[in-house]
Amino acid sequence: MHAAASNDKAQGTGEQVVILYGTDTGVTEGLAKKFSGLCTERGMRVTKCVDLDEMSEVEDIKEAAKTNLMVIMCATCGHGDFPANASLFWSSIASLDVAPGAFKGMRYCVFGMGDRSYADSFCEAAKLIDNRLLELGGTKVLEMGIGDDRDEDKWETGFNEWLPKFWEAVKAAEPTDDGSPKPPLFDVKIWDGAAIEPVQICPPGSTLLEIGENKRMTPSDYVRDIRHFSLITKGNDLPFDLGDAVAVYYENIPQDVEEALKWFGLNGDAVTTVSCISDRVSQRHKEAFKQRVTVRQLVTEMLDLFGRPTKSACKDLARFATSSAEKKALLQLPTKAGEKDWKELVDASASFFDLCKKFPSAKPPLDQLLSIVPLIKPRLYSMASSPFYDQERLDLTIVINQWKSPGTGKIATGVSTKFIQQVPVGRKVAVQVVCGTFKFPRDEVTPMVMIGLGTGIAPIRSFLQDKLYMKKKGVKTGPMIVFYGCRTEKEELLYKDEWAMFKREGVLTELIGAFQFDTPGKQVFVGDKMAERKSLLTDNLLGKEGYFYMCGPAVATPSVQKALKAAVASEGKKGEAGAEKWFETFMHDGRYSEESY
Ligand SMILES: Cc1cc2nc3c(=O)[nH]c(=O)nc-3n(C[C@H](O)[C@H](O)[C@H](O)COP(=O)(O)OP(=O)(O)OC[C@H]3O[C@@H](n4cnc5c(N)ncnc54)[C@H](O)[C@@H]3O)c2cc1C
Numbered sequence: 001m002h003a004a005a006s007n008d009k010a011q012g013t014g015e016q017v018v019i020l021y022g023t024d025t026g027v028t029e030g031l032a033k034k035f036s037g038l039c040t041e042r043g044m045r046v047t048k049c050v051d052l053d054e055m056s057e058v059e060d061i062k063e064a065a066k067t068n069l070m071v072i073m074c075a076t077c078g079h080g081d082f083p084a085n086a087s088l089f090w091s092s093i094a095s096l097d098v099a100p101g102a103f104k105g106m107r108y109c110v111f112g113m114g115d116r117s118y119a120d121s122f123c124e125a126a127k128l129i130d131n132r133l134l135e136l137g138g139t140k141v142l143e144m145g146i147g148d149d150r151d152e153d154k155w156e157t158g159f160n161e162w163l164p165k166f167w168e169a170v171k172a173a174e175p176t177d178d179g180s181p182k183p184p185l186f187d188v189k190i191w192d193g194a195a196i197e198p199v200q201i202c203p204p205g206s207t208l209l210e211i212g213e214n215k216r217m218t219p220s221d222y223v224r225d226i227r228h229f230s231l232i233t234k235g236n237d238l239p240f241d242l243g244d245a246v247a248v249y250y251e252n253i254p255q256d257v258e259e260a261l262k263w264f265g266l267n268g269d270a271v272t273t274v275s276c277i278s279d280r281v282s283q284r285h286k287e288a289f290k291q292r293v294t295v296r297q298l299v300t301e302m303l304d305l306f307g308r309p310t311k312s313a314c315k316d317l318a319r320f321a322t323s324s325a326e327k328k329a330l331l332q333l334p335t336k337a338g339e340k341d342w343k344e345l346v347d348a349s350a351s352f353f354d355l356c357k358k359f360p361s362a363k364p365p366l367d368q369l370l371s372i373v374p375l376i377k378p379r380l381y382s383m384a385s386s387p388f389y390d391q392e393r394l395d396l397t398i399v400i401n402q403w404k405s406p407g408t409g410k411i412a413t414g415v416s417t418k419f420i421q422q423v424p425v426g427r428k429v430a431v432q433v434v435c436g437t438f439k440f441p442r443d444e445v446t447p448m449v450m451i452g453l454g455t456g457i458a459p460i461r462s463f464l465q466d467k468l469y470m471k472k473k474g475v476k477t478g479p480m481i482v483f484y485g486c487r488t489e490k491e492e493l494l495y496k497d498e499w500a501m502f503k504r505e506g507v508l509t510e511l512i513g514a515f516q517f518d519t520p521g522k523q524v525f526v527g528d529k530m531a532e533r534k535s536l537l538t539d540n541l542l543g544k545e546g547y548f549y550m551c552g553p554a555v556a557t558p559s560v561q562k563a564l565k566a567a568v569a570s571e572g573k574k575g576e577a578g579a580e581k582w583f584e585t586f587m588h589d590g591r592y593s594e595e596s597y
């Protein structure tokens with residue numbers, strides 16, 4: 001049955017490889033484990049696949065590099081920061097104490113994970129590692145690969161381009177593959193007749209928080225559903241800083257889960273124990289399977305069954321198709337010949353589960369579903385509250401992400417926000433604090449000029465709360481200027497009463513609304529309002545050396561930056577070239593922060 005794996009060794013080079021990963025929200029860890037499996041299939045010997053900090057001593061790195069090819073896969077977090085489990089590694093190799101040429105003889109390559117909307121820190125951590133290893137005498141067997149969140153297939157696009165080059169560099173021949181299923185990574189035991197009170201799975205590093213409020217803020221008959229989503233932190237040890245974000249582990253909604261259980265012929269109430277029989281499984285799997293769980297929990301809390309499928313999912317699924325026509329069609333989908341069919345699926349907003357339903361003969365059993373379906377990836381939300389102002393709650397502002405599928409005209413909803421839209425108050429949700437990207441002035445009097453677009457107003461609300469907290473403690477506070485961009489004032493200007501309160505309390509200097517559709521015959525954007533208020537910008541940013549914050553959709557960044565530079569060029573009398581130069585220094589000094597998505 002598992003011929004794909006058993007033939008592999010004979011094909012390979014026997015090369016030994018150490019895979020080190022730096023991960024913040026777990027995606028790079030998953031990739032590293034997957035890559036480890038692919039290396040093994042090609043006859044390479046993966047001697048280690050661990051996080052970067054597990055090999056943070058320079059001597060250990062040197063020792064491993066004597067006999068191993070070193071492959072480093074690293075995400076960038078914060079704003080150009082190293083993930084927490086890579087910081088020791090970086091401080092070791094970046095140290096001036098490491099002698100030049102220390103890594104002579106080391107063969108290595110790097111794969112960076114990032115998001116190109118972080119233009120000035122795109123894959124910064126991976127790039128730094130790549131350059132430093134070279135500087136210390138290492139030999140790059142391959143140029144750095146990049147997995148970009150913004151690509152069509154997210155990181156898989158870049159990985160699928162890089163991988164053949166890697167095989168070529170290490171001369172690893174393609175394994176023979178008869179297309180049959182690979183061995184599962186898990187052993188699932190079903191306890192017939194047993195019943196348990198399911199205990200919600202809490203992924204490593206996350207905390208289960210009770211939902212205190214889930215309130216729609218836009219009118220119920222309005223097209224966009226924007227929510228105030230509040231989590232109770234009281235009684236939990238969940239330290240967070242101003243400007244942090246939270247990763248929310250969404251769950252699949254009950255209607256979808258029940259349909260999937262039926263489709264795969266699974267009994268949702270069945271109690272299981274799952275053993276990890278491969279070392280290629282993630283820490284998140286290992287932790288989750290320390291407890292007994294029901295099959296329904298696995299489908300609800302772990303499997304990313306209802307998100308957009310990747311092209312590689314087609315190949316995985318094809319292994320289970322009993323109809324040869326379906327197998328052929330599934331294998332064709334990720335290729336050039338399948339482009340049209342693939343586009344049709346994407347245009348219909350098809351999910352992994354939709355793909356399964358389209359090819360009904362391909363029904364992987366539970367152990368294989370666990371092996372081939374990716375884990376639910378948490379979604380990030382900016383903190384909309386200050387940890388000091390309200391020490392018992394943590395607020396988020398979430399817009400339910402809906403779009404019209406171009407192929408079918410049907411309205412589709414994103415997986416995480418579909419959950420947010422339905423989840424009742426009182427339920428618990430797993431969340432993890434993620435370091436924010438914002439930089440703050442050292443004192444409270446330095447002006448803050450903030451641009452909040454749509455739900456980008458969330459962090460700005462938290463900044464104002466924080467300022468109010470400081471003011472109430474008797475600290476002198478400086479100007480806080482908000483440019484608030486949204487579609488319409490009546491429906492979309494969120495937290496109306498609070499802006500009035502912040503003004504009354506003397507912490508909000510001015511709130512300037514840019515309501516896109518409120519002026520007949522003209523669309524108004526934040527950039528237009530910035531152009532009308534040039535002196536407000538220059539007085540606070542040039543004269544008083546204030547800080548600037550851009551929060552919200554990444555698409556708006558260029559126009560906001562353009563308006564800022566235009567104000568500095570004309571009102572600030574620096575001219576175009578001078579404004580460009582000023583902006584560079586402004587960013588370099590950490591006075592420009594951006595949280596865009
Ligand atoms: C640092 C940071 C802070 C953020 N802060 C906030 C915040 O404060 N508030 C907020 O509302 N959001 C915020 N976000 C965005 C948030 O993390 C999510 O991206 C957003 O809620 C959408 O998630 P989703 O799972 O509902 O949509 P997803 O399912 O991830 O869908 C995202 C997009 O992918 C496409 N897509 C999805 N599925 C398919 C399919 N099957 N076929 C074809 N196309 C598909 C669609 O274009 C869709 O719009 C933030 C993001 C970041 C990175």
Ligand SMILES: Cc1cc2nc3c(=O)[nH]c(=O)nc-3n(C[C@H](O)[C@H](O)[C@H](O)COP(=O)(O)O)c2cc1C
Nearest residue numbers: 023024025026027028075076080114115118122123
């Ligand atoms: C809060 C936050 C900050 C980020 N900062 C950057 C960045 O500065 N540069 C970049 O290229 N990518 C950045 N990213 C994108 C991540 O590197 C990317 O999503 C990666 O796949 C995450 O991998 P991980 O789950 O292994 O941490 C950021 C992501 C988040 C959530």
